Amino acid sequence: MQLGVIGLGRMGRIVVDRVLDAGHDVVAFDLDAEATAAAAEAGAEPADSVADLYDRLVSGSTEAARIWLMVPAGDAVDATLDELEPHLGPDDVVVDGGNSYFEDSVRRAEATDAAYLDCGTSGGPAGADLGFSLMVGGREWAYEELTPVFDAVATGPDGHDRMGPAGSGHYVKMVHNGVEYALMQAYGEGFELLHRGRYDLDLEAVARTWNNGAVIRSWLLELCEEAFREEGNDLGDVADRVEGGSTGTWTVREALEQEVPVPLIYQALAERFDSRGERFGRRLASRLRYGFGRHEVPRREE
CATH class of the missing domain: 3.40.50.720 (NAD(P)-binding Rossmann-like Domain)
Incomplete structure (x- = not known):
């Protein structure tokens, strides 16, 4: 062909x-x-x-x-x-x-x-x-x-x-991206608790261990492991800012029109739009976008 x-x-x-x-x-x-x-x-x-x-x-x-x-x-x-x-x-x-x-x-x-x-x-x-x-x-x-x-x-x-x-392919991809937002948010929140919690943990080791047989293993979790390996346990100078948001906005808008509750996707989208404060989870989500899409990673100024 x-x-x-x-x-x-x-x-x-x-x-x-x-x-x-x-x-x-x-x-x-x-x-x-x-x-x-x-x-x-x-x-x-x-x-x-x-x-x-x-x-x-x-x-x-x-x-x-x-x-x-x-x-x-x-x-x-x-x-x-x-x-x-x-x-x-x-x-x-x-x-x-x-x-x-x-x-x-x-x-x-x-x-x-x-x-x-x-x-x-x-x-x-x-x-x-x-x-x-x-x-x-x-x-x-x-x-x-x-x-x-x-x-x-x-x-x-x-x-x-x-x-x-016509339209159904991009519709399914839109919802796919909404799910992706929620998954990234979940990993970000979990690793933020580990990062700020009771123990001095090697987060790369946690991600690697989870990815070998655990219920929550996934490619995104492999990218978490990659992020900690390449950026360090504290994610180095990765900025607390996650770019993107258009497909998540489309997903939430469609959910409102169809009266389907999507609280996890909505919260993940809201996190992207929330620029207040310093959040480890958002920094991990930003690095994950680089892992799967090679999107530019905002860096903190010295």
């Missing part, structure tokens, strides 16, 4: 590499010419523009285009679609692999002539080796058509599924 990839940042480049490794062809484009050149060195066919990418996908064949967008959520997705729209037809498939708001995905699916798949993507940079978890919404025939690509980008056939109609 031939896939066009637009957006060659950290995550987009992983998509390119995993699709190439699976034996498929990739046409790649990014506004950053150096990123496009780097993808070409890895084996992708470089494109000079969005229009050029589409032309290369359909040139010399009767096949429709299959295009994966990995650009920042929001205006960048709409701008890219605006460039693509004059070229797209009903047999084309466009995948939005970013962290878009699900209602935006519904709107885009209704507005474009192509089959639009909203693809919630989880796994962070670790997906380069392990593969991602992909939550896909949109037309069933388009999902089936892209299955070989999803197999390549995900951890395998069990790492992706069609959640339902």
Whole structure:
């Protein structure tokens, strides 16, 4: 299969590499010419523009285009679609692999002539080796058509599924992120009690021990162990500030609309917005965001 990839940042480049490794062809484009050149060195066919990418996908064949967008959520997705729209037809498939708001995905699916798949993507940079978890919404025939690509980008056939109609993929990813907030909050609170409690504990050792057979073992707990190993038992100069919050806000807003109580997710979101005082738990949550997504870690000034 031939896939066009637009957006060659950290995550987009992983998509390119995993699709190439699976034996498929990739046409790649990014506004950053150096990123496009780097993808070409890895084996992708470089494109000079969005229009050029589409032309290369359909040139010399009767096949429709299959295009994966990995650009920042929001205006960048709409701008890219605006460039693509004059070229797209009903047999084309466009995948939005970013962290878009699900209602935006519904709107885009209704507005474009192509089959639009909203693809919630989880796994962070670790997906380069392990593969991602992909939550896909949109037309069933388009999902089936892209299955070989999803197999390549995900951890395998069990790492992706069609959640339902347009918007459902990003909806499931939104709730996934809300759950992630609550889990990070729980680990942060637990380790804060251990840090400030009765005993002088080696928190890296605690995390390692818990991760070997304990009920609460998880990848996030592995990242706790990594954080204490690399930053120290007191998390060094990691600042008491956790960035992000958009997907958690979306989750809480949807819960209010559906009258579903989500107190743990709400409290975790509130902690992100609370900048008062010094909290060890928030510092650990900030470092965990680096662990799974390589998000920048705010540091305290000397």
